[in-house]
Amino acid sequence: MxxxxxxxxxxxxxxxxxxxxxxxxxxxxxxxxxxxxxxKTSRSTAQNRLMWMWNQAIADHMREHYGQENSSQDVHEVFVRKKFGVKVLEVGTEEPIIVRKRTRSLNTKEFSEYLNWMDMYCADNLELLLPKPEDLYMLALYGEGETHVSN
Incomplete structure (x- = not known):
């Protein structure tokens, strides 16, 4: 095919x-x-790189200002759940399982919206201005010939 x-x-x-x-x-x-x-194009590698850079920046900020030891993966879990919520799966009499949305399923437009939400949330709620390396930030939010990831 x-x-x-x-x-x-x-x-x-x-x-x-x-x-x-x-x-x-x-x-x-x-x-x-x-x-x-x-x-619909899947998220770009630039978007993915920016998100993980921001997750680490948030983890560092939480450690420095609140004494919380979280990894960038922990931050990712919290932010995705905060933005998209969770779903409870029940099968028969088995213990219910709580799952969250997978960011890998977002297309580039949806991922840009998520990144913008992260940026606003951090500024409004954590008093944190996330780093925006000009080349990576512009590529992540506005594209331009970037390769894409689907993992």
Whole structure:
């Protein structure tokens, strides 16, 4: 199976290629399934790097100002739960399990919204201005030719 992602930049070049692929399959007596979906890019590596940098900055801030020893992973757990809540899963008579949203499931737009929320939350509630290295911050929030992660 071949998947093609068409954008405003490549669709004119891609359409003849897609057409020839369809024609070739039909000529070989094969049925063709065409499916159209909106493509949503998964979070970018820049977004992921910025989030983990911020998680560490928050952990450091909590240690310095409140004496709390938390890892960046601990901060991640707390912030994701605070932003997205949790879900209780029950199966039969088994003990219920509490799960949180996975940030890996966020697309780039949703992840940018999450990063903006983190920034505002820290400023408003923790009196912490998160570091914004210009190159990483701009790439994370506004993109530009960045690779993406789905893990």
């Amino acid at each position: 071949t998947t093609k992602i068409l954008t405003t930049n490549n669709y004119e070049q891609a359409m003849p290629v897609i057409g020839s692929m369809i024609r070739a399959m039909i000529k070989n007596n094969k049925n063709v399934k065409v499916k159209f979906d909106e493509h």
